Amino acid sequence: MERRSRPGVVTAALVLLVLIAIYQLVAGGLAFLGLAIPQSRELTEQSTGISIALLAAGAGLAVVYGIASAVLAVLVGKGAPVARNATIAVQVAYVVLTVVLALLLGSVPGFMNIIAIVFALVVAGLMFSTGAKQYFGAGTGTAHTPGTVPGQRPA
Numbered sequence: 001m002e003r004r005s006r007p008g009v010v011t012a013a014l015v016l017l018v019l020i021a022i023y024q025l026v027a028g029g030l031a032f033l034g035l036a037i038p039q040s041r042e043l044t045e046q047s048t049g050i051s052i053a054l055l056a057a058g059a060g061l062a063v064v065y066g067i068a069s070a071v072l073a074v075l076v077g078k079g080a081p082v083a084r085n086a087t088i089a090v091q092v093a094y095v096v097l098t099v100v101l102a103l104l105l106g107s108v109p110g111f112m113n114i115i116a117i118v119f120a121l122v123v124a125g126l127m128f129s130t131g132a133k134q135y136f137g138a139g140t141g142t143a144h145t146p147g148t149v150p151g152q153r154p155a
Helices: 008-036 038-048 052-078 083-105 111-127 130-136
Strands: none
Touching: 008 038, 008 052, 008 111, 008 130, 038 052, 052 083, 083 111, 083 130
16 A cells, blocks of 8 residues: 555645644633733723623633634644534635624634734635645545545555
């Protein structure tokens, strides 16, 4: 059986997923920490006029997206057939939820949110590539078994 390395587009998506997971977990954790301090919470609500509930929703979205990205990174790293579609779905959902949350806040997403949205769209785009489709077995009716070449029978 011929060993096949992971395509570059899949490796790039994997690296971005790891970076997304780290960033979102740190940012969400720090946001929750800030919301847990009564003085910080009151000052934030007074200075921004944004309700604590919406700020908590943003922090929650960051933590959930961070956890989802970490799980997806593991699945992509293992070459799990479900990884491609799940990664696309999570990235698109994150972009939509971030835009909806920004609209609810009555603001434009901040610079860091825009960077996170760009990362999400790049990861989704990488998963739409031919290399990712072949690696994960999309459209062939068979899933890719890591360490094998799609379309070849094991020896």
